[in-house]
Amino acid sequence: MIFGKKENISTLDDILQASWRMLHDGVRNFRDPFHQSSLTTLDGDKPQVRIVILREFSEKDRTLICHCDARGSKVLQIQDNPNVSWLFYNPEKWLQLRLSGTASVHTDDETADSQWEKVTMAHRINYCAEIPPGSPTEKPTSGIPGFLREKAPKLLDASEARKNFAAIVCRFDEMDWLLLKLTGHVRAKFYWKENRMNASWVVP
Numbered sequence: 001m002i003f004g005k006k007e008n009i010s011t012l013d014d015i016l017q018a019s020w021r022m023l024h025d026g027v028r029n030f031r032d033p034f035h036q037s038s039l040t041t042l043d044g045d046k047p048q049v050r051i052v053i054l055r056e057f058s059e060k061d062r063t064l065i066c067h068c069d070a071r072g073s074k075v076l077q078i079q080d081n082p083n084v085s086w087l088f089y090n091p092e093k094w095l096q097l098r099l100s101g102t103a104s105v106h107t108d109d110e111t112a113d114s115q116w117e118k119v120t121m122a123h124r125i126n127y128c129a130e131i132p133p134g135s136p137t138e139k140p141t142s143g144i145p146g147f148l149r150e151k152a153p154k155l156l157d158a159s160e161a162r163k164n165f166a167a168i169v170c171r172f173d174e175m176d177w178l179l180l181k182l183t184g185h186v187r188a189k190f191y192w193k194e195n196r197m198n199a200s201w202v203v204p
């Protein structure tokens with residue numbers, strides 16, 4: 001029993017199933033610690049990390065999805081080098097999950113369209129900045145034109161916003177699970193090659 005009384009976790013398969021549950025909870029519940037993740041990309045040989053919201057998870061496809069502005073730096077970085085890593089942490093459980101694999105950027109296909117459908121009207125405004133994210137400005141600004149701020153949410157189905165939207169789909173092939181415990185930390189690693197999984201306990 002690794003997690004304590006509430007969850008009966010003692011095998012590698014239990015850990016896998018519990019990890020899937022936590023990732024699904026992270027998608028569904030905005031208060032869940034797994035709702036926000038750190039996504040690392042590579043800018044040349046320089047790692048770049050930032051927080052993103054976990055929008056979708058599939059254990060069947062082994063994918064994690066987040067949304068972003070198509071003009072942002074991480075999009076260019078992924079197009080240049082698809083290797084990415086996601087970091088999740090649940091401070092109540094003292095549990096860290098790291099997943100890594102390769103990412104693809106979707107702006108103009110069925111995946112992008114179906115992800116865009118999930119973006120609420122209130123959040124579509126985030127894709128309406130006139131100039132790309134990361135552009136220097138003289139004053140602090142969201143980059144969103146004033147008329148849009150005032151007339152939102154009426155204008156928020158604007159196709160302008162859709163043009164700037166991208167979904168990042170990451171297929172992971174490695175997962176590192178770590179639980180800190182007073183009685184001794186526990187760690188496990190999972191690897192997938194095609195559809196075969198390899199799992200083992202490792203020294204933390």
Ligand SMILES: Cc1cc2nc3c(=O)[nH]c(=O)nc-3n(C[C@H](O)[C@H](O)[C@H](O)COP(=O)(O)O)c2cc1C
Pocket residue numbers: 036048050051052053054066067068069072073074075133134
């Ligand atoms: C709580 C929180 C959630 C965020 N969620 C996202 C997100 O889902 N997608 C995104 O592109 N940026 C998100 N951001 C902003 C990114 O962390 C980052 O600042 C921005 O995307 C620019 O990153 P880039 O220049 O590396 O592309 C979030 C920031 C915070 C603090």
